[in-house]
Amino acid sequence: MKTESKLEKILESGQLAVTSEAGPPRGAEPEVIRKKGEMLKAYVDCCNVTDNQTAMVRVCSLASCIILKQMGLSPILQMTARDRNRLAIQADILGAYAFGINTMLCLTGDHQSFGDHPTAANVFDLDSIQMIQGVNKIRQEGTFMGGAKMTLAPKMFIGAAANPFADPFELRVMRLAKKIAAGVDFIQTQCIFNMDKFGKWMQMICDEGLDQKVHILAGITPMKGLGMARYMKNKVPGMDVPDEVINRLKGVPKEKQADEGITMAVEQIQQLKEMKGVHGFHIMAIEWEEKVPEIVERAGLLPRPKVD
Amino acid sequence: MIVAEQKPLKEIIAMTSPFKKLLIVGCNECVTVCHAGGRKEVEQLAAALAMAAQKDGRPLEIKEVTLERCCDPEYIEQVRPFIDQYEAVLSCACSVGTQYFADTYPTKWALPALNTSFMGGSLAQGIWAERCAGCGNCILHETGGICPIARCSKRMLNGPCGGSTGGHCEVNPDIPCGWQLIWDRLVALGRTPDYAKIMAAKDWNTSRDGGPRKIVREDLTI
Amino acid sequence: MSEAFEPTIIAYTCHFCPYEMADKAGEQGLSYPTNVSIIEVPCTGRIDVIHLLRAFQDGADGVYVVACKEGECHHKTGNLVAKKRLQYTKKILDDLEIGSERLEMRYIMTGEVPHFARIAQEMTDKIRALGPNPVKNGGAAHKA
Numbered sequence: 001m002k003t004e005s006k007l008e009k010i011l012e013s014g015q016l017a018v019t020s021e022a023g024p025p026r027g028a029e030p031e032v033i034r035k036k037g038e039m040l041k042a043y044v045d046c047c048n049v050t051d052n053q054t055a056m057v058r059v060c061s062l063a064s065c066i067i068l069k070q071m072g073l074s075p076i077l078q079m080t081a082r083d084r085n086r087l088a089i090q091a092d093i094l095g096a097y098a099f100g101i102n103t104m105l106c107l108t109g110d111h112q113s114f115g116d117h118p119t120a121a122n123v124f125d126l127d128s129i130q131m132i133q134g135v136n137k138i139r140q141e142g143t144f145m146g147g148a149k150m151t152l153a154p155k156m157f158i159g160a161a162a163n164p165f166a167d168p169f170e171l172r173v174m175r176l177a178k179k180i181a182a183g184v185d186f187i188q189t190q191c192i193f194n195m196d197k198f199g200k201w202m203q204m205i206c207d208e209g210l211d212q213k214v215h216i217l218a219g220i221t222p223m224k225g226l227g228m229a230r231y232m233k234n235k236v237p238g239m240d241v242p243d244e245v246i247n248r249l250k251g252v253p254k255e256k257q258a259d260e261g262i263t264m265a266v267e268q269i270q271q272l273k274e275m276k277g278v279h280g281f282h283i284m285a286i287e288w289e290e291k292v293p294e295i296v297e298r299a300g301l302l303p304r305p306k307v308d
Numbered sequence: 309m310i311v312a313e314q315k316p317l318k319e320i321i322a323m324t325s326p327f328k329k330l331l332i333v334g335c336n337e338c339v340t341v342c343h344a345g346g347r348k349e350v351e352q353l354a355a356a357l358a359m360a361a362q363k364d365g366r367p368l369e370i371k372e373v374t375l376e377r378c379c380d381p382e383y384i385e386q387v388r389p390f391i392d393q394y395e396a397v398l399s400c401a402c403s404v405g406t407q408y409f410a411d412t413y414p415t416k417w418a419l420p421a422l423n424t425s426f427m428g429g430s431l432a433q434g435i436w437a438e439r440c441a442g443c444g445n446c447i448l449h450e451t452g453g454i455c456p457i458a459r460c461s462k463r464m465l466n467g468p469c470g471g472s473t474g475g476h477c478e479v480n481p482d483i484p485c486g487w488q489l490i491w492d493r494l495v496a497l498g499r500t501p502d503y504a505k506i507m508a509a510k511d512w513n514t515s516r517d518g519g520p521r522k523i524v525r526e527d528l529t530i
Numbered sequence: 531m532s533e534a535f536e537p538t539i540i541a542y543t544c545h546f547c548p549y550e551m552a553d554k555a556g557e558q559g560l561s562y563p564t565n566v567s568i569i570e571v572p573c574t575g576r577i578d579v580i581h582l583l584r585a586f587q588d589g590a591d592g593v594y595v596v597a598c599k600e601g602e603c604h605h606k607t608g609n610l611v612a613k614k615r616l617q618y619t620k621k622i623l624d625d626l627e628i629g630s631e632r633l634e635m636r637y638i639m640t641g642e643v644p645h646f647a648r649i650a651q652e653m654t655d656k657i658r659a660l661g662p663n664p665v666k667n668g669g670a671a672h673k674a
């Protein structure tokens with residue numbers, strides 16, 4: 001084992017891991033985070049806490065992770081390079097580790113022009129690959145990114161995102177290989193709707209033997225209805241929603257679409273369980289966290305394994 | 309070249325309105341080429357400001373002059389014989405030039421008529437685009453001749469991010485994705501394996517992050 | 531505003547179709563308002579922003595450019611260039627609160643002699659209704 005991470009233990013034991021996401025509130029309300037934590041606790045192994053997701057200011061990922069950690073969950077600290085330079089990144093990692101948070105996700109981050117502070121300066125001192133490299137250096141060499149020795153160096157289990165659906169497609173596997181070379185341990189993919197394209201991507205990954213080097217958690221997002229599906233298809237960059245998904249939702253009455261969305265997510269998980277290289281699931285129920293337990297249960301992913 | 313555009317006229321009128329005697333200075337270099345602050349634009353701006361003053365019934369005396377260059381001390385000196393007759397310099401040079409006036413004539417206001425925007429070139433008549441962010445340590449030889457710092461919206465050295473779609477940047481469909489361009493070049497050059505190399509965290513010390521920069525060529529100094 | 535206001539109007543007129551028509555209008559005794567002074571230019575593409583600004587600065591109440599119809603320019607695209615420069619100048623006139631409506635582009639074809647006189651009349655009526663160019667008025671207003 002490289003770390004104390006619960007996620008590492010589950011993945012290394014060969015069991016399918018289940019992670020989910022808790023978006024912190026846009027006000028200083030710890031109860032909102034606790035409520036999400038309570039809801040997810042028994043159903044997921046680890047819980048990502050987003051970091052100013054879509055460039056909207058929210059309670060910081062670190063504080064939210066500490067709250068979840070104190071409730072007995074295993075939080076995953078998401079960290080974007082958009083808002084922090086290498087000093088702030090390392091300071092936050094030290095702080096997180098001091099509270100027993102040992103799993104993180106390194107992200108470049110959505111551009112700030114999407115959020116509620118489009119006039120802000122961005123940072124982008126590092127990109128996600130350089131962040132992975134730095135966190136890995138701290139873990140392996142016990143030194144800061146700048147080279148000085150650390151007294152107690154955090155050993156983070158390092159995650160990153162991958163979007164099999166962005167362009168250029170031929171680069172998507174090569175870029176993942178770069179993340180692996182930088183030291184990433186697990187990958188959470190972008191929401192998968194186009195199963196054919198995802199299958200093709202996984203095949204390429206297995207052909208390169210990369211599935212032996214990294215744990216891939218397939219990104220699952222249930223559609224709340226036709227409106228959301230259309231929005232995801234047309235408005236969200238890097239999202240691939242095929243017509244079959246739209247048509248299937250169109251085929252059911254409006255009040256049944258949410259149920260259909262859940263069913264589709266469950267079916268997807270069942271299908272992906274059989275796919276070589278998929279080592280778990282990352283369920284992103286956007287503003288719909290209360291549905292995660294139902295999805296996990298119906299997909300036959302309960303009970304969650306106990307590890308120490 | 310340095311690409312700039314004129315500030316909104318109302319803003320210029322507001323910043324110049326306290327002054328009765330104004331020296332408007334243009335520059336024959338970059339800002340002439342990008343039609344922002346050459347002789348012609350100086351003439352137009354002077355006419356507009358004169359009308360604004362006339363309309364408000366406030367006296368305004370304007371002198372127009374366009375210098376060969378505004379980023380060299382000897383040219384800035386050329387206005388010394390008559391600068392005392394004016395209260396302020398309205399610079400149609402890039403903001404480098406404006407600061408040269410401020411540095412050279414400490415008791416004269418130096419006002420910027422332009423928004424100095426970027427280092428770039430023209431794509432077609434009337435269209436300019438950014439190409440270099442002046443990072444001070446060029447890596448174009450590693451990126452197929454396309455700059456990831458100036459042309460990727462997140463200045464990623466290991467792009468593309470997950471938002472690159474159909475050749476466009478996630479920030480705006482009008483922006484070509486810098487990393488798509490880099491990849492296309494690597495393909496065209498038969499150098500796709502180069503992509504596998506991780507570019508390490510950049511030393512931004514040669515960039516703005518090291519503080520205001522200066523280059524000294526000992527062989528040229530006297 | 532006194533009723534006796536007689537606007538000063540400058541018409542930049544292309545040497546080809548439009549100027550010829552202006553000439554013919556004179557020959558044929560088709561009168562147009564004396565408010566309009568014609569400045570002949572080799573091509574409307576030669577008219578620069580500064581020429582339009584100068585006219586207003588020197589006290590014109592209205593300015594119009596008479597060009598050949600689109601597609602009929604003797605220099606191919608002179609009238610299109612002029613149109614863009616007019617657009618640019620209009621923005622300046624609005625910023626100065628002189629009013630972009632004081633500047634207009636009109637087109638004319640060979641043979642349209644009466645049309646030339648009609649444009650002159652229309653512009654004169656329009657500018658008369660708008661009142662004097664505030665640039666020449668402003669100083670006076672402040673002095674009052």
Ligand code: SF4
Pocket residue numbers: 439440441442443444445446447448455456457458
């Ligand atoms: S790498 Fe630096 S110097 Fe080279 S083009 Fe880009 S910003 Fe300019």
Ligand code: SF4
Pocket residue numbers: 459460461462463464467468469470471472473476477478479484485486487488
């Ligand atoms: S889409 Fe391309 S240009 Fe835009 S931020 Fe991502 S990699 Fe950079």
